[in-house]
Amino acid sequence: MFKLMLIEDDTTLFEEIQERLTQWSYDVSGVTNFNHVFQEFTAIKPDLVIIDIQLPKYDGFHWCRMIRNHSNVPIVFLSSRDHPTDMVMSMQLGADDFIQKPFYFDVLIAKIQAILRRVYNYNAEDIELKTWCGALIDYQKNTVTNDAGTIDLTKNEIFILKLLVEHKNQIVSRDDLIISLWDDQRFVSDNTLTVNVNRLRKRLEQLGLGRFIETKMGQGYIAMEETNTL
Template sequence: MFRLLLVEDDHSLFTEVQERLSQWNYEVHGVQDFHDVMTDFTTVNPDLVIIDIQLPKFDGFHWCRLIREHSNVPILFLSSRDHPTDMVMSMNLGADDYIQKPFHFEVLVAKVQAVLRRAYNYTQDTNEIKSWAGATIDWDRNRVSNEYGSIELTKNEIFILQLLVEQKNKIVSRDSLIRRLWEDERFVSDNTLTVNVNRLRKKLGDLKLGEQLQTKVGQGYVLVEGSNV
């Protein structure tokens, strides 16, 4: 059974989400003190964190930053604010997905299932490729290293890298990436993929590999090596 930490101060919404997700055999825990979310995070040791942006004392972005300092656990943001910058900020902080309130519970369940499947199941089928462009890839630890250093990737980022490495030097369409990442493109903002890819490219840039993740306008993305750059 997967353990979920739901950081939501609206008691009625928390209760409804907890009941709905419990029907899918998820163990949903809440927060006892919104001034000290990290204590509950450490105690629960969740497999997934669902966190609202608007919270008492500190907002969800604050807690996401702190969680990311200690863990790569998947994070799913909720927000009642209709600001594209909120989604961009969420993804840049390392969140795995984003849902705007009000939402259909079927969409929430689908996103939770997809995030958990992506985070904990894909490593069973991880490609045997352990290196790319002179860098060593540790699929289990979400880490890429070369002579310039080492970077840690989120679950989304390592999954995107895996899909592109499998098809290196070939263009992978945006629709194909969305379907593989989020199962159903009807529930995904097109900008979500863009933010994730841009964040991956920025991290690869720390290893002098950013330019090898190329955008092909109107087609998709390609991961190239050596003379193709």
Template sequence: MEMKILLIEDDPSIFSMIEERFAQWSLQVVGPENFQKVMDDFIKVKPHLVLIDIQLPAYDGFHWCREIRHLSNVPILFLSSRDHPMDMVMAMQMGADDFIQKPFHMEVLLAKAQAILRRTYDYVEAKMDVTRFNEAVIDYARSEIMCDGAIASLTKNELFILRILVEQANQIVSRDELMRKLWDDERFVNDNTLSVNVNRLRAKLEDIGLHEVILTKKGLGYIAVTQGT
């Protein structure tokens, strides 16, 4: 299996050098499309390892390390040309797995990355099950949805309903389909129970700033609406 590495590095020459060398060991290196929206790429790529420079456009590497740690325990390795000991201390306190200073020898970086990947994935299959929905992030493993720092915890039924609606975003999902899928998953639900769960889910979404993202289509069912539609 080809391992995916998210390299958050704004120096094109360093990025290309790492990408080329890692590819020789079947390590796929991907960079962010927009340094202000790194988490979009993190969620899309679902990397096995993240390499982060400290000095970046918009937000520094510490910011992105914190954001990633809110969602995942994926291994993180910092790269930095700064030599202040506190940088290493801060990186480790935020949950980084290792720290390497620039300029570095490519074989040392490769060896560190391979060692981290072996330690992590030879023993534990770390899975990240998250998705973006409008301005929110849904963490299915934790049964949580986060939006602008606010977090709502969802019941299993609420999360299941949300997942079905989000996977068919901007399409009407009938009540019958929702109840059938809930029953197939061995969750007890009837028509009244479904209404209660949808209403509770909608209220929790509104509490964290997601208003009118699940709409009722009378006589048809429900629809999860994405922005811009």
């Protein structure tokens, strides 16, 4: 049974979501003290976190940042705020998805299932190491290492990198990436993919690899393989 942590201060909504998710055999925990969300996160050790933006004391961005500094657990924002910058901010902080309230429960469960299937089944099967542009990609630890050091990637970032590297020197379409990441592109903003790829590229720049992920306008993205040049 997967453990989910629902960080939501609306008691009625929390109880409704908890009841529905429990019917799907998920173990759902809430927050007892919104001043100590991170401490409760470390105690619960959830497999996935669902978090609102507007919360007592500190907002969801604050807690997402704290969680992401210590864990790569999947994070889904669930918020009534509809400004595009909120979605962009959540993705930049390392969230895996953003769902706007009001929402259809079928959409929420579909996204949760897709993330859990991708993250945990994927990690169980893909424990091998890959090399790319002189770097070592560890799909089990979600890390990339070269002479410049080691970076940690989120689940979305490592999955995007895996798809691109598996088809290196070939264009992977935006639609193929969206469907592979989120199963159904109808529920995903095109900007969500852009933010995730840009964040991946920015992380790779720490190792001098950002330039090897190229954008092909109107087509998709391509992971170039480094070649020796004079």
